[in-house]
Amino acid sequence: MxxxxxxxxxxxxxGVELCVAELGDPGQPxxxxxHGYPDSKEVWSEVAPRLADRFHVVLYDVRGHGRSTAPKPLRGxxxxxxxxDDFLAVADAVSPDRPVHLVGHDWGSVQAWEFATIKRTEGRIASFTSMSGPSLDHFGHWINSRLKRPTPRRVGQLLGxxxxxxxxxxxxxxxxxxxxWRGPLGKTWPRILERVEKVPGDGxxxxxxxxxAAHGAWLYRDNVRTRLRRPRPDAYAHAPVQLITPLGDAFLSERLYDELELWVPQLIRRTLPAKHWIPRSRxxxxxxxxxxxxxxxxGGRPESVTATGKYADRFGGQLxxxxxxxxxxxxxxxxxxxxxxxxxVAVDRDAEAAIRTAEMSRLIGxxxxxxxxxxxxDEQAMEKLAAKVATEYGVVDVLVNNAGIGLSGSFFDTTPEDWKKVLDVNLWGxxxxxxxxxxxxxxxxQGGHIVNTASAAAYQPSRALPAYSTSKAAVLMLSECLRAELAGQGIGVTAICPGLVNTNITSTAHFAGVDAEEEKRRQKKSARLYGLRNYPPEKVADAILRAVVRGEAVVPVTPEARGAYLMSRFTPRALRRIARLEPPL
Structure with a gap:
């Protein structure tokens, strides 16, 4: 490769010769x-080209790895x-007059923490992005603080x-x-990465x-015990740090970084629902x-990268x-x-509305x-969309199937065409x-999450909404079945069940069995009733983000939706009696 x-x-x-590769314009930052262990610089082969349009990108094989020579003797x-010393030599060669931005993964991050916290590199590092590799000094202090004050929670963290x-x-x-490594493990390692870590089998x-890998064992032997026993007391970062934590990391606990703010004055946290080898998988x-x-x-604004939303550490940068x-x-x-x-990715059948949402999304953050x-x-149109999104934007991390239409009217007034239309959009969509x-x-x-917008009508029967309720009940059951099927693959599925929410679905809903004038009157009255209820869609959106973070299965949103959900579980007969009432239209 x-x-x-x-x-x-x-x-x-x-005493070693390092193989250094460069991409992009040297005049740019x-x-x-x-790279980490047991990797070589090629672990970045999918990341580096994506950065090269904007930056001068430099990769090097750590001593004893790839095409760099190994020290003699290996011990010490x-x-x-x-x-x-190696890092400073590379930095001086590729950027003698400007500080560099440092990115490390695994042992690349472990050693980069050293670079970012010692005096002799101060002024040479503009920023540091760390992923899947802690500072050994911070790790040593983390262990010592838990040994000195061993609460059950802290002991559990140590054991974990x-x-x-x-x-x-x-x-x-x-x-x-x-x-x-020189025998069976070295031969099977690519297949292990592909099967366990879900790293693409791309050479x-x-x-x-x-x-x-054989040489890199000395990274551990030369450093780990020494630093964990006697961690440096002055291991403070002298540059802004971006911490990216894969939540599915099999080797490092998220809790390792609980007290990192003590050591990093300018810290930005990111989390990613992925496994350890994110340079290859994400x-x-x-x-x-x-x-x-x-x-x-x-631009002199390291704090500006922090999004303002409540769940920025969870969703920042996700698709x-x-x-x-x-x-x-x-x-x-x-x-x-x-x-x-x-x-x-804002999807809608109204092109102008989708464009407005995308434009405002960029302005918001x-x-x-x-x-x-x-x-x-439209099945074929959706297939083309899925292929385009995967090719141009990447694999979606969170999918929100929200598109839907309203339909009211008695069962016998609802035509086959009405049924087909509401099921095509609300269910087949x-x-x-x-x-x-x-x-x-x-x-x-690498996991993900699917959110399907159902409705309180999915479990609250109504004589006025047979088709709409059927479509939403099907979405609810589909979500439950899919949740069971995908649980083992780390993909969550949530059914969101809003109640009376002030949106335009009421003013565009179809009323079966009435003429155009009466339909228009009912649309206006429904919109007025929902407007008086005035439950904003922003609260539903907040419930959606919270549900993804918590991995919730079924989420009734409004008070009436929650009340009906409880009644469907504990007093279904009362709910059936309510369903017989004439709607106020």
């Missing part, structure tokens, strides 16, 4: 990507002090991280790790893996966050697609995700937002979205 278009050079430092040749760190103990054993890792997401962070720091986003609940939901820093026009009931975008989530293997 090669980095297409990269310029290579050799940089000497501390320099971003240095540091991988200390953090020597790794710092201790279990996740099983591989660290093995790497400290003599000879065995080298034999394993990574490189053939140097067995040697890289390159577009990382490139978006890195670009946003570096740009804000270069969210909302159908029916041109108005009402869909528009409010798109805006709420935009405020949380998500990238938004979305780093990127796009408008797409589609009728969700949801089915198309779940099938197409949900499949992409499942194939990616």
């Amino acid at each position: 090669t980095l297409e278009g990269a310029r290579e050079r050799r940089v000497r430092a501390g 320099t971003v240095i990507l540091v 040749g991988f200390t953090l002090e020597k790794l710092t 991280q201790g279990a996740k760190s099983w591989y660290v103990y093995l790497l400290h054993t003599p000879v065995l790790p080298e034999l394993a 990574y890792p490189t053939p140097s893996l067995p040697t890289d 390159p577009a997401q990382l490139a978006s966050w890195i670009t946003e962070f570096v740009t804000s720091v270069e 969210v697609l909302v159908t029916g986003a041109g108005s009402g609940i869909g528009r409010a939901t798109a805006y709420a995700f935009a405020e949380a820093g998500a990238r938004v 979305a780093p990127e937002a796009w408008a797409e026009t589609v009728d969700v009931s 949801v089915i198309h979205g779940c099938r197409l975008f949900g499949k992409q989530m499942a194939e990616r293997g």
Whole structure:
């Protein structure tokens, strides 16, 4: 695997020769990507090109890895002090006059924490993006604070991280790790990454893996025990830090970073529903966050990258697609995700409405937002949309199937055409979205979430809403079934059940069995009643974001929706009696 278009050079430092690759314009801000264990610089091959349009991107093989030479002897040749020498040599070679932006993953992040917290690198680092690798000094203090004050919760955190760190103990054993990596483990590692970590089988890792992994064992042996026993008391970051934490990391607990603000004056947190190897599994997401962070720091505004929404740490940079986003609940939901820093795809059959939502989403806080026009009931159009989104924007992290239409009228007044129209949009639109975008989530293997807008009418029968209620009841049951099926793949499914919400669905709803004049009168009266209730769609949007964060299954939103849901569970006979009442129209 090669980095297409990269310029290579050799940089000497501390008795080794480092292989350095460069992409992009050297006149732009320099971003240095540091790989982890047991990787080589090619772990960044999907991230680096995405950054090269805006930045001077530099990657190098850590000593003893890839095409860089190894120190002799290996013992003592991988200390953090020597790794710092290597970094400074690379930084001086590629950006002698300007500080660099540092990005590290796994052991690349571990050593980059050293670079970002010691005196001799001060002024050389403009920013640091850390992912899946803590500072050994911070880790040592984290352990000591829990040993000194061992509450049950803190002991549980220690034991939890201790279990996740099983591989660290093995790497400290003599000879065995080298034999394993040069033998069966080195041969099976690509398949392990593909099956367990869901890393695409695209030719990574490189053939140097067995040697890289054997040499890299000394990263642990030369540093871990020493630093954890005697962590530095002055390990304060001298540059803004962006922390990206994969929530599904099998090796590092999220709790490791609980007290990081004590050490980092300018800290921005991001979380990602993914596993450990995010440079391979989520390159577009990382490139978006890195670009946003570096740009804000270069502009003297590192705090501006922080989105204002309540759940910015959870959704910042994620790709969210909302159908029916041109108005009402869909528009409010798109805006709420935009405020949380998500990238938004606003989908609506009204092209102008979708464009307005996308434009406002960008103004509110979305780093990127796009408008797409589609009728969700059109299977072929939805298939084209799913293919386009995956190709141009990436795999969706959160899907909100919100598009829907209203239909009122008795069963015998509702024509087959009426039934087909309401089921095509309200049910089949949801089915198309779940099938197409949900499949992409499942194939990616990094989790995600699907939100389907049902209704309180899904469990509250009404003599006036047989078709509408049937469509929404089907959405509710579909959501429950899909939730069960996708649970093992880390994909959550939520059914949102709003009640009387002040949107334009009432003014556009069809009333079966009446003439046009009477239909118009009923639409106006319904809109007036909903307006008097005046429950804003923004509250539904907030419930949607909260449901995704909490992984909730069924969410009745308004008080009347919650009351009807409880009645459907505990007093269904009373609810059936209410269903017999004539609607106030």
